[in-house]
Amino acid sequence: MPPRSDGAAPAALPPPEEGDAADAADAAASFRPVRRRLIAIAYRMLGSMADAEDVVQDAFLRWHRTDRAAVAEPTAYLARVVTRLCLDHLKSARVKREIYVGPWLPEPLVEAPDAEAEDISLVLMLALERLSPLERAAFLLHDVFGLSFTEIAGTLGREETACRQLAARARRHVREARPRFPVEPDEGLRIADAFLEASRLGDAEGLRRLLAAEAVFYSDGGGKRPAALNPVFGRARIERLFLGLARKAGFVRPQVVHRGLVSGLPGFVTMESDGVPQATALRIEAGRIVGIYIVRNPDKLGRLPVGPSDRAGLN
Known part of the structure; x- marks a missing residue:
């Protein structure tokens, strides 16, 4: 006053x-x-x-x-x-x-x-x-x-x-x-684990086995972290994208801070090399990944199990 x-x-x-x-x-x-x-x-x-x-x-x-x-x-x-x-x-x-x-x-x-x-x-x-x-x-x-x-x-x-x-x-x-052939929870997590490993290793054959031919990849960086500016359509293009990322960065096994459902889909939350988490959700039908959804925008990640404010506890 x-x-x-x-x-x-x-x-x-x-x-x-x-x-x-x-x-x-x-x-x-x-x-x-x-x-x-x-x-x-x-x-x-x-x-x-x-x-x-x-x-x-x-x-x-x-x-x-x-x-x-x-x-x-x-x-x-x-x-x-x-x-x-x-x-x-x-x-x-x-x-x-x-x-x-x-x-x-x-x-x-x-x-x-x-x-x-x-x-x-x-x-x-x-x-x-x-x-x-x-x-x-x-x-x-x-x-x-x-x-x-x-x-x-x-x-x-x-x-x-x-x-x-x-x-x-x-x-x-x-x-x-809605998914026509929804995946069982345990099978979904197994596929999510395999995708995480293949994508970070740059395992072309592993990615080829996991991805459906019509798969689509979305990444949301909000202009604040590197991300694809447009959706990537098709198994071959998505495979090339992840192989390129693996070659560029070299394989670094990320710290998985959550493994389970992410927005109702099988997925995981990882702490990335820049110290900010990333959320990955996978839409899976008939045993193949048909949709990859990665959120990297830090404005959307503060409520995850490990958010930007928790980075000190991971050092």
Whole structure:
């Protein structure tokens, strides 16, 4: 507080009223049970856990100011609030992604934002990214979180019939993106281990055995770390890429700091030679790798098991 012009000490702020503290405690108590569910909605909408948490915090502030006694279904009400906030956010996020350097991938997660959520896989996230924001919202609210189309119509400001059509179009895209022959977890990890070894050794024959002919490689450096500026399509090109990287750097066995699911897919997190982690997720079908997704942008890696702030503990 700035000093008063007459030189006198500024008056102390009055303590919060007991009613205000009680109201804040009541708002927090009623919000807490649904917070993880709201985070799950926002993460699916935005692809960033940091942005999701900001949106949910904003939703809490609005919940605090709301006449909560008049809200019949708090979970549905808050889901609508979060969705609207996400749609507003996406208007600016879309502009940012249009000027993003190289491919954009969602922030990688090694555990689900919501234990009740069935699917936060990278495959779903990328399918959602190809939808319009309204299609994404209609699909998530109805198919994933169970809101009625009447509620969704009120949230999106569209007719109920239009919301049904939005969800149906989104559902088709998501269905087409789902793996046709999903890999068993243990087999997926075995393939991920073999890929890590072959790619770092520059083992051409090993890569050839692991990669499907139509495989595609994406790397997200965000312009902040070296990464391919465009997707790499086809087994032969991906093989040449990794052979070139292995020859350039020489084989250095990276420290694996997480082995398991990365954004719902088999993968691993490694600490790289520059002291910053890297997240790799593999889409595997019929025993072959059809998609390689590597996130190197340090802005997206702070929530991994070992983030940039933990580097000192690895020396």
